[in-house]
Amino acid sequence: MERGILDDQTQTAGQETGLVRGVVDESLTARATLDEDGMVTGWNDGAEQLLGYAAAQILGRPAVILLADEPTAPDLPPFAGLPRWHGEVALRHRDGHRVEAHVLAHHRMPVDRSGEWLVLSPSTAQEPRPADEDLVSWSFTQSPCCAQALYDTGLRLRRANEDMERSVALTEGDMRGLRVSEIVDNEAGELAEQDMIRVLETGKTHYRENYLRAAGENREHAWSVVLAPLRDSGGRPHGVCLSAHDITEQYWARNRLQLIAEAGRRIGSTLDVTRTAQELANVAVPELADFVSVDLLASLGDGQEQSLGPGSPLVLRRIAHQSVHPEIPEAVVAPDEVDEYPEGSPPAETLRSGRAVLYQVTDPAIAGWVVRDPLRSSRIRDFGFHSAMTVPLSARGTTLGVAVFARHRRPEPFQQDDLVLAEELAARAAVCIDNALRYTRERGTAVTLQRSLLPQRLPEQSAVEVATRYLPAGAQAGVGGDWFDVIPLSGARVALVVGDVVGHGIHASATMGRLRTAVRTLADIDLPPDELLTHLDDLVGRLATEEDGTEWSAGSGGKAVSSMASMASMSAGDVGATCLYAVYDPVSRVCTLARAGHPLPVVVSPDGTVELLDLPAGPPLGLGGLPFESVEIELPEGSLLALYTDGLVESRETDIDEGVSRLCQALTRPTVSLDVMCDTVLGAVLPHRPADDVALLVARTRALDPTRVAVWDVAPDPAAVAEARKNAIGQLESWGLTDAAFVTELVVSELVTNAIRHAEPPIQLRLIHDRSLICEVSDADNTSPHMRRARTYDEGGRGLLLVAQLTQRWGTRPTPTGKTIWAEQDL
Structure with a gap:
């Protein structure tokens, strides 16, 4: 098939060559070819007419014999590196007379054979003929390339070609003697006239593009207008040539690309x-x-x-x-x-x-x-x-x-x-x-997941008044893993938590849900804040190993063997978080706080004094190996405690110090409620949609009335059990809680008896009248009791079972000096 195509192309080329030869007189051009050694390899009739040699007399002979003068080496150009050469050459006719000829030589370099030179020269002088003037005139008036017009130094039209006549729908006779601004009545005509004056003054060609609809056109066209001076042999200007090229297609192609x-x-x-x-x-x-x-x-x-x-x-x-x-x-x-x-x-x-x-x-x-x-x-x-x-x-x-x-x-x-x-x-x-x-x-899925994992409503408790806000990040960052929580604890206490998981999207939201569940589980066993963060750090290390498939080493302090050196090095798929955990006791008004790489909390005292609590930083969760420290601070009743994530105070446009300063100022503004205060804070600190998630928890502390708390020291003597029951019943009567006397008497008797028998003094009994009735027995022993089911002939082992059956909740928590066993009855 390829051979057929090539044959067709060769046949077509031969036909076109035949057509050309039927029109062109080959004898009017002297044509010769030379090889790279300067030997004549081709000779036509025009060459014979120019120099008198027949082809049989010159083919195969050196071309140098055709020169009238022997060239010297310095005068010869580097022919081997030239693609073309032209110039005047003195040749010698066969009869001996000198012939001055203008020569054009093409250096041919075929791929499949050595190169050759094609030497051309008019065999006879082509002098201008009278018909040439007609060709010039016709080429101007009938040029299909562009619209042209000639203007004199007075900017009056002298000549116009057919394209110009069509473009403006006027004949040359209609336009002769008029200015371009009179022919084209728009801004383009005035600009062209100004350009003409500039061309006549400077003698330089000027270029301009216009987009307009001329009178002779049915749609707008783009025109490339060239204005050139017309000078005589002495350089004096005699007029201006205006050429307008229709570049509409190029104009629109360029506009489309743009x-x-x-x-x-x-x-x-x-x-x-x-x-x-x-x-x-x-x-x-x-x-x-x-x-x-x-x-x-x-x-x-x-x-x-x-x-x-x-x-x-x-x-x-x-x-x-x-x-x-x-x-x-x-x-x-x-x-x-x-x-x-x-x-x-x-x-x-x-x-x-x-x-x-x-x-x-x-x-x-x-x-x-x-x-x-x-x-x-x-x-x-x-x-x-x-x-x-x-x-x-x-x-x-x-x-x-x-x-x-x-x-x-x-x-x-x-x-x-x-x-x-x-x-x-x-x-x-x-x-x-x-x-x-x-x-x-x-993002909708992540937001839904995030909000479903956050507290749907805050639990009822008496320790603090709380308001919260969660604001997902803007469109570019996506939903993150910020969370907050309020967890009621034993003894009328409450835990306040704010955390921030590294990354954004569903992965971060899911990780947040796991950490929030872990925090609530650890809070249920009443761990102190520093210990809780230590256990949470171990958990995050385990989650990180699940993500990257490495082994978790318990001997390295709960640290993943390949864990990250810092939060800054964590990628989107890594697991890491910051957290602030605070426990507030309304009886003592003491707040215990610990943080893991989290921003410092803000406290506003009742008199309006703002303080940024200086807590030990602690490493972010997931790094492992470093301890966490707790700080205790006594808060007056009515103090405001603000916990938040870094998205509230830090962004690309806002330095964290500036953000914290805005937060502190906003917290001091008087508001009718904590909900309004949250909105005030967000409006003051976040003028625009945040680039990162924001979690905010604001809590106003309350103090439990001292008359609602009763404390007795218990002697480590079995006889003291009766005294303890008597004191408890008397206190219930003073509180008007006689309906709870029977259950309370059993609970006090069992808990005090166990403390005397199995624990170490000092032993203390405390009753707290809050939303529920809380009975606590503290001792100096660190061993926690365990509920078990007594066998048929056992004399003991039924006490805690009775406590669990008669109360709504019970448990134990560690204290700095031992432990506390507590039980709650709903009132």
């Missing part, structure tokens, strides 16, 4: 679906269309798949539109409204076929559609819509919606190149919209 580049910069600047669609509309108006609408499938919002098959209605939601008119009066559908498109309408057919289509308003597809829609019909008529394009929005095999481009102000209808450009813009926007939709779904 528009595509602009679309790359502007479309998809955020992960917001509506804004991305609006960016597409803004880019296309007015550069491509006078009106653009972007509609997405209505089912995209609810996660369901909409059928695009024949017969099923197509429901689209308007996401964005733009117009050359400020108020966008052409729009039939408002943003976020839903409209149904019947089968056969251009948007429906474009979505079902997946192909972009160019329409004229008079096409049956549009005419049949709008005739059933009076509002659309009136818009088309009122604004003069004449051309439209419907382009599908699809990405990664998913159909998203349709973009409609329409023209009414610009008179030119859309062309096929415009459709290609619209497809390119729509394709770019579709990928960005799909990214935004995917991100929105993932």
Whole structure:
């Protein structure tokens, strides 16, 4: 097949060569070829006519015999490195006379053989003939390359060619003697006249581009205008030549490239679906269309798949539109409204076929559609819509919606190149919209997960008044792992927790849920804050090893063997967190706090004094190997304690010190409630949507009335049990809780008896009248009791079982000097 193609090409070339030879007189050009050694290898009739040698007399002989003068080596150019040479050469005719000839030599370098020189020279002098003047005149008037006009030094037209006559719809006779600003009555004519003056003054050519519709054209054209001076042999200017090249196609090609580049910069600047669609509309108006609408499938919002098959209605939601008119009066559908498109309408057919289509308003597809829609019909008529394009929005095999481009102000209808450009813009926007939709779904899932893992409502307790806020990060960062918690503890105490997991997204939210569950579990066994953080640190180390598959070494202090050196080195897939854990006791008004790499809490005293508590920093959770320290601080009743994550006080624009300063100022402002205070803090510290998640917990401390707490020291003597029961019953009577006397008497008797028998003094009994009745027995022994079921003949072992059955909750907690066993009864 390839041989056949080559034969056809060779045959065609031979036919064209024959045509040329039938027109051209070969004898008018002296043609010779020389090999690289300077031997004559070709000789035609023109060479014989010029120098008198027949081909048989010169072929195979050195070309140097044809020279009239022997050249010297310094005078010879480097022929081997030249692709071409030309110049005057003195030749010797066969009869001996000297011939001065102008020679043009081409250096041929064929791939398959050695090089050769093709030497050409006119065999006879070609002197100008009278017909040449006619050729010059005809070439000017009939030039198809550009519109040309000649102006004298007074800027008056003298000559114009046929293209110029057609472009302005005037004959040369109509224009002769007029200025260009009189021929073209617009700004372009005035600019051309100014350029002419500049050309006459400087003698330099001037270039300008215009975009306009001339009187002889039915649409606007782009013109490349060149103004050049016309000078005589002495250099004196005698006029100006104006050449106007129609560069409309190049102009629009360049504009399309610029528009595509602009679309790359502007479309998809955020992960917001509506804004991305609006960016597409803004880019296309007015550069491509006078009106653009972007509609997405209505089912995209609810996660369901909409059928695009024949017969099923197509429901689209308007996401964005733009117009050359400020108020966008052409729009039939408002943003976020839903409209149904019947089968056969251009948007429906474009979505079902997946192909972009160019329409004229008079096409049956549009005419049949709008005739059933009076509002659309009136818009088309009122604004003069004449051309439209419907382009599908699809990405990664998913159909998203349709973009409609329409023209009414610009008179030119859309062309096929415009459709290609619209497809390119729509394709770019579709990928960005799909990214935004995917991100929105993932972020919605993460936000839902995050909020479901946070406390749905705060527990009832008397120690503090609490208000909280959680604010997810902005669109770029995504939902993070910030959390807060309020955990009621034994003895009317309460634990306040704020934490921050490294990273964003579902992974961070899930990790946050695991850590929050772990904190509540550890809080249930009443661990002190420093010990709780130590256990939590071990847990985070284990979670990290689950992520990277390394082994967890208990001998390394609960530290993963390959754990990160610092939080700064953690990637999105690593597990790490910061945490602040505080326990407040309303009886003693003492707050015990410990932190793991978390921002310092703020305390506002009742007199308005603001203090940033100086707590030992502690390493972030997950690093392992380093201890945590607790600090105890006594808080007056009515003190305000603020716990927060770093997203509240630190951002790219705000230094953390500045953010903490704003927070402290906001906390001192008087508000009617803690809920209002939270809003005040967020408004003052976060003027914009945060780049990171924000968790805020504000607590106002309360103090338990001393009359609601009773404490007795118990002697380590079995006889003291009766005294303890008596004291407890008497206290209940004074509180008006005689209904709880029977259960309380059993609980006191059992707990005090166990302490006397199995623990070490000092022993103390305490009753607390809060939302429940709390009975506590403290001793100096660190061994915690365990409930067991007594066998049939056992004399003991039923005490704690009775306590568990008769009370709602019971447990034990460590103290600095031993332990405390407690039991609660609901009142």
